Amino acid sequence: MHEVANPVTTVETAFEIVEYVAEHDGAGVSEIATDLDRAKSTIHRHLGTLVQRGYLVEDGGYSLGLRFLDLGLDARDGRPLYHEAHAKVDELAERTGEKVWCMTAENGRSIHLHGASGTQSVRTNSREGDVGYLHQHAAGKAILAHRSPEHVGDIVERYGLPTRTDDTITDGDELFDHLERIRERGYAFNREESVPGLYAVGAPITDDRGVAIGALSISGPANRLAGETLTEEFPELLLGAVNEIEINLSHG
Amino acid sequence: MHEVANPVTTVETAFEIVEYVAEHDGAGVSEIATDLDRAKSTIHRHLGTLVQRGYLVEDGGYSLGLRFLDLGLDARDGRPLYHEAHAKVDELAERTGEKVWCMTAENGRSIHLHGASGTQSVRTNSREGDVGYLHQHAAGKAILAHRSPEHVGDIVERYGLPTRTDDTITDGDELFDHLERIRERGYAFNREESVPGLYAVGAPITDDRGVAIGALSISGPANRLAGETLTEEFPELLLGAVNEIEINLSHG
DNA sequence: AATTCCTGTTTCACTCATGGGAACAGAACT
DNA sequence: AGTTCTGTTCCCATGAGTGAAACAGGAATT
Numbered sequence: 001m002h003e004v005a006n007p008v009t010t011v012e013t014a015f016e017i018v019e020y021v022a023e024h025d026g027a028g029v030s031e032i033a034t035d036l037d038r039a040k041s042t043i044h045r046h047l048g049t050l051v052q053r054g055y056l057v058e059d060g061g062y063s064l065g066l067r068f069l070d071l072g073l074d075a076r077d078g079r080p081l082y083h084e085a086h087a088k089v090d091e092l093a094e095r096t097g098e099k100v101w102c103m104t105a106e107n108g109r110s111i112h113l114h115g116a117s118g119t120q121s122v123r124t125n126s127r128e129g130d131v132g133y134l135h136q137h138a139a140g141k142a143i144l145a146h147r148s149p150e151h152v153g154d155i156v157e158r159y160g161l162p163t164r165t166d167d168t169i170t171d172g173d174e175l176f177d178h179l180e181r182i183r184e185r186g187y188a189f190n191r192e193e194s195v196p197g198l199y200a201v202g203a204p205i206t207d208d209r210g211v212a213i214g215a216l217s218i219s220g221p222a223n224r225l226a227g228e229t230l231t232e233e234f235p236e237l238l239l240g241a242v243n244e245i246e247i248n249l250s251h252g
Numbered sequence: 253m254h255e256v257a258n259p260v261t262t263v264e265t266a267f268e269i270v271e272y273v274a275e276h277d278g279a280g281v282s283e284i285a286t287d288l289d290r291a292k293s294t295i296h297r298h299l300g301t302l303v304q305r306g307y308l309v310e311d312g313g314y315s316l317g318l319r320f321l322d323l324g325l326d327a328r329d330g331r332p333l334y335h336e337a338h339a340k341v342d343e344l345a346e347r348t349g350e351k352v353w354c355m356t357a358e359n360g361r362s363i364h365l366h367g368a369s370g371t372q373s374v375r376t377n378s379r380e381g382d383v384g385y386l387h388q389h390a391a392g393k394a395i396l397a398h399r400s401p402e403h404v405g406d407i408v409e410r411y412g413l414p415t416r417t418d419d420t421i422t423d424g425d426e427l428f429d430h431l432e433r434i435r436e437r438g439y440a441f442n443r444e445e446s447v448p449g450l451y452a453v454g455a456p457i458t459d460d461r462g463v464a465i466g467a468l469s470i471s472g473p474a475n476r477l478a479g480e481t482l483t484e485e486f487p488e489l490l491l492g493a494v495n496e497i498e499i500n501l502s503h504g
Numbered sequence: 505a506a507t508t509c510c511t512g513t514t515t516c517a518c519t520c521a522t523g524g525g526a527a528c529a530g531a532a533c534t
Numbered sequence: 535a536g537t538t539c540t541g542t543t544c545c546c547a548t549g550a551g552t553g554a555a556a557c558a559g560g561a562a563t564t
Contacts, residue, residue: 007301008551010262010522015305022326029541039524044542049259053267054359054383064327066356066363069381072324074274075316077379104318107306111318127329129321131306261521262551281512291553296513298551508563515556522550531540 013038017046018055018064026061072129079104081205081214082113084248088241089216093118096218096234098225101126103139103202104214108155110140113214122198122221135161135169138190138202139215144175145182146204146212152179167193187235188215192222199225203238205245213249216242265290269298270307270316278313324381331356333457333466334365336500340493341468345370348470348486350477353378355391355454356466360407362392365466374450374473387413387421390442390454391467396427397434398456398464404431419444439487440467444474451477455490457497465501468494 013036020032029047033040050056054067076082085102093100097118104113110132134140134155144152152175161170169175182188190200200219204212218234219225225234265288272284281299285292302308306319328334337354345352349370356365362384386392386407396404404427413422421427434440442452452471456464470486471477477486 006297006551007304008262008266008298010260010551011266011298011301012305013523014260014263014266015307018323022323025330030539040541041525041543042523045258045522046260046263049263051359052259053264054361055267057358063330064323066324066327066331066358066365066381067383068320068327069324069363070383071270071274071316071381072318072321073379073381075318075320078277078315079318106309106318107303109306111321113318127325129318129325131319131322258521265551282510292512293514293554294552506564509560510562511558511560513556513558516554518552520551521548523546523548525546526544528543529541531538533539534535534537 013042014046014050017043018050021056021062022064025063028061032062076113079113080249081245084245085205085214085216086114088245089114090116092116092216092218092237092241093121096220096237097121098218098220099124101139101217101219102214103137103143103217105134105140105143105212108134108158110134110137110143120220120224122219124195124198124219132194133159133162135175136164136190136194137217138188138200138219139217140202141178141182141188141190142202142204142215142217143212145179145188146206146210149176152176164194165192165196167191169193187238189230190217190219197222199230201225201230201234201238203235203242205242205249207246208250216245265294266298266302269295270302273308273314274316277315280313284314328365331365332501333497336497337457337466337468338366340497341366342368344368344468344470344489344493345373348472348489349373350470350472351376353391353469353471354466355389355395355469357386357392357395357464360386360410362386362389362395372472372476374471376447376450376471384446385411385414387427388416388442388446389469390440390452390471391469392454393430393434393440393442394454394456394467394469395464397431397440398458398462401428404428416446417444417448421445439490441482442469442471449474451482453477453482453486453490455487455494457494457501459498460502468497 016036021027029040029044033043047062051058054065056062057065081104089100089102093116097120099117099121101115102113103110112126112128112130134144156172163170187201187203198219199222200217202215202217205214206212216238268288273279281292281296285295299314303310306317308314309317333356341352341354345368349372351369351373353367354365355362364378364380364382386396408424415422439453439455450471451474452469454467454469457466458464468490
């Protein structure tokens with residue numbers, strides 16, 4: 001997994017602070033110092049520099065600055081996948097009435113790129129930009145199935161297989177078995193592996209070399225995604241959409 | 253403007269690198285090193301740590317990581333203004349057919365929070381998350397008009413009054429005159445001060461104490477935003493929308 | 505095929521900046 | 535007035551970031 005030899009520790013603490021503020025909006029110097037186990041003076045100085053650059057704002061407690069929004073949208077808009085998948089995701093959501101996501105992978109984690117809700121979509125607590133684990137959902141497994149075994153092994157080694165429900169895959173061998181079948185089948189299922197009562201289908205978006213660069217998924221309540229809807233109708237819709245996206249990406 | 257005494261310089265260089273990559277997508281170690289005038293080894297080590305944390309990705313050249321998207325959307329969703337203004341902006345765009353923006357200020361700079369296009373909107377190159385100068389547009393001036401003169405003075409001192417068109421305000425006294433009139437009038441105009449041929453109206457969104465926390469603006473081609481449309485109709489629409497937003501913010 | 509000129513990588517001293525401790529001030533509450 | 539938080543500032547020691555140089559690998563040149 002190519003560990004970094006000498007990380008710049010000062011930068012790491014800076015981002016630890018940023019990430020702490022992200023999770024504890026409105027935190028103050030003392031609170032951050034005690035929770036991160038650093039001297040108040042250290043935190044104070046870091047906060048000052050981060051504020052000056054616009055990455056944090058202070059208003060009786062520190063919060064994330066909108067500087068991140070600029071960079072974040074820049075990052076998103078830099079991915080052709082986002083642009084190509086956007087309309088297709090919306091279309092699938094309208095057609096199926098369910099929740100549809102375009103996801104991608106980065107650093108061995110899954111990232112929600114764009115989602116659309118149909119008329120009867122379940123309300124999940126997922127949000128664009130959310131970071132998750134690839135082995136926990138249909139889209140992520142579809143991606144893993146189309147990556148090299150070494151790559152998958154590295155990811156498992158790096159993050160483990162954290163559990164979310166009783167049905168989350170927690171065993172490495174089991175995961176590889178799943179991926180094998182997903183590769184043969186062409187798409188992945190998720191039966192309550194991430195959220196109880198939630199089923200999903202996911203299909204990979206691959207590049208010219210057959211490596212997955214992302215995936216689309218349709219998810220909904222288990223009772224509605226039953227029988228041929230789950231095993232025939234939705235997979236077919238996904239494969240059609242995915243195919244179009246792949247063509248547009250290799251373009252044109 | 254409360255300068256930071258001792259900035260953490262290592263963190264500053266880290267963000268210099270991040271910002272460089274944002275503007276030069278796909279840049280490499282050598283390029284960054286020469287342009288930022290640092291040793292290659294330094295850049296190399298910084299890039300490594302930033303990649304490991306997910307803030308950059310490497311794929312034959314470095315790019316912004318989607319980690320920023322997560323933080324950026326977090327920052328955006330943390331602002332009540334964004335949520336309250338969202339629907340109103342969409343509504344105004346549909347009703348007027350023009351481009352409507354909700355903007356806010358941070359660190360003395362303007363930030364595009366949410367925009368909506370009407371049926372005949374001009375295509376501007378503005379994007380959500382974009383950072384700009386407050387004195388250059390209607391929304392920004394509306395905000396400045398409802399901030400303390402000292403605060404405005406600090407901002408002018410910090411960033412100057414950069415020009416964009418022949419009509420951009422470049423003189424401090426002139427700016428304060430404008431703000432005076434905007435304060436009396438209740439809304440601001442922008443006649444080709446940011447983009448040639450583009451007119452706009454902006455109205456401030458203030459808190460309980462009368463301090464501006466953001467603004468709405470409607471912009472369109474000068475020929476269409478003429479006469480009473482600019483001076484009567486749109487200001488009235490804006491003031492109505494702004495008023496509702498203010499009520500919801502102080503809530504409720 | 506050999507050479508050149510790019511990359512990116514690694515190593516290693518040196519120095520400077522980071523980090524922590526402690527002293528300080530100001531607010532909020534008792 | 536006293537207590538206990540908060541955030542701020544100073545300063546010193548040390549540990550970490552920086553840069554120079556040497557290195558390796560690839561691409562494009564000859």
